[in-house]
Amino acid sequence: MSSKATIYSFLFMGLAVTALLIVAPVAYAVSLSFYQMDSFVGAPRFVGLDNYARMLSQWVFWRALINGFIYSLGTIVFQVVLGIGFALVLNQVFPGRNIVRGLSILPYLLPTVVVVLTFKWMVDGSIGVLTKVIAALGLPPVQWFESPGAAMASVILVSVWMWTPFVTTTFLAALQTVPSSLYEAAKVDGTNAVQRFFHITLPMLKPILTVIVLLRAVWMFNKFDVIWLLTQGGPVGATEHLAILSYKQAFGQFDIGGGAAVATISFAILSVAVFIYFRLFPLDTE
Amino acid sequence: MAEVRLKQVRKAYGAAVAVHGVDLDIRDGEFVVFLGPSGCGKSTTLRMIAGLEEITTGTVEIGGRDVTRLEPKDRNIAMVFQNYALYPHKTIYENLAFGLRMRKMERAEIDRRVRSASTMLGLDPYLERKPKQLSGGQMQRVALGRALVRDPDVFLLDEPLSNLDAKLRVRMREEIARLHQEVGTSMVYVTHDQVEAMTLANRILIMRDGHVQQVGAPLEVYDRPANLFVAGFIGSPEMNLVDGHIAGTVARCGALSVPLPPDAGAAEGSEVVLGIRPEHVTVAEGPGARPFHVAVIEQLGAQTLCIGDVDGVRLKVLMDRSDAVRHGTTLPVQFRPERLHVFLKQTGLRVNRAGAREGQRPAA
16 A cells, blocks of 8 residues: 555544544534434424524523533632642642652542542531531531532532642643743842742743643533532522533433533534634644 | 852752862952863852852852852842753843843833843844744853843853854854953853863863862963863863873883973872873974874874874874874874973872973973
8 A cells, every 4th residue: 555545544544533423423413403302212303493592592591601601710710720839839849749749639530429429428417527617617507509609619619629630730740841940040030939930930831721721611611420410500500501401401301402402502602712712822833 | 240259169969069168269350161071060169159059058259248148139140051041932122121120120221231232242133033933042142141131240151052063152152252351240151161161261160079170271271280180171182191100300101201391299209190282292303202103093184183102102192284194104203391291190189380381491
């Protein structure tokens, strides 16, 4: 086989796998949104854009959209700020640094259900350690999953706890690529530690920061398992975002077309957001 | 501008001692080069002057002020790093201006200084570019410019030309020499390249394993190396070092007898090492000439380096270019006692005091 034929055969295989695993499911999901179906075995009826019109006219959709933004923004801000902070600490030289670095990644390695159950035990009304601490401090008990604000705070807290180590590890790796001579030059140039962070560390981390924020935003906007396991979108829809709404609509209400419409809108929002994001923060390709 | 004084400056990392007490007075406006092989402590000493390395014991004074425990920013020094250490996300203008901005200097004064340095170093066309858009030589000029705008008491340069190719290194060397003449500020320069040291320095400090071996003017260390290490380190091609012992007015090295200078400084029978620079062996007939059998020839262009044997002793001989010399050629060679270096084998220290300069001849 000539080298050109080899190249094309690999290219074709790659495209075929992409089509099979990505394009086909997306196309199928989008196509579902144009039909009325109450199950995957019944006969679908083409309804055009009716599912979109119906979902967009319901306030639960807009509430889920806003909840999605609150959840994504909250988790990203805390994950990035804490992730950079921890990375800066773990980048220092101190006794037992390697052990602490190893431990810091642990929450990310645990299955989501373990993290969620651990948190539920921690806030259990009678035996939870957080409940006891709050009581010992003389503070009023927190209704972790009963009040809308506390429920959203809980899902954000657990998500931050679980995925900050990923951000920390990524930033720690990036920090180690910053030449120490830049910090030394900045010291000679008269900077203090804060100035060095803003003038050296942050600009040097910018390429990785751009990617991390984007990845976390996409993952968090679509995050299903943590919220489902903690609150199932409750109380009264306070933590229900588009992914949960789509699931409930399709498999709770047996409105597969409506669920697919929500998922398609979510996909479109993310696509537009990614496009705008890369226009605002282009990756350095020089 | 200021003088720099190092008093018993020592650096230890736990039990490992990197620098064993350096004493040095650098005069105002002087160009001092720290020279030595990798790991000898020269960069560590420079970094202690800069404040980038904590001083274990001893003191550093700059301009009469004890700066031993001060932060780098409070020492009024400027430093040029081996890998330039330019801020990659800032333009050349911003790189040059950064140190001044951090010192809250007036914007107009910053602009004046940046443009003045940029003109002096030929950087005007590149001010809006980012470092990675420049060549190695241009980046090194920016690094020099960043030091220059600060108008510091002393410039510290840590192997600034190591990352450049040979041709560019020569050009930048000239530029640094010109810069020193123009600004007249004290400079401390670290290198392992003896040519850089010889051409740039007012004085050279030679180090080995954290110990100062010798401090002196370039020709002084070339003419009168204090010990075997300096003798072997300074000079290219390397000095011939031949074991022997004192026997009257000559040193006997196996079958070879080399006439000694009058002030050889070693007792009869002492075990010595003779230092004979390849360029100080005269290829000429005459009384006392010995046959030199050429084994290897290295043509250097203007000169010819021959490696061969004289009375069973392997020597390098550097002479004016000779196209006729071949493997197996025998040449008559003479040794000039006034250019001979005598070191005691036991201590490695130089024992003949004078060590003549070029053109000097032994007393009749």
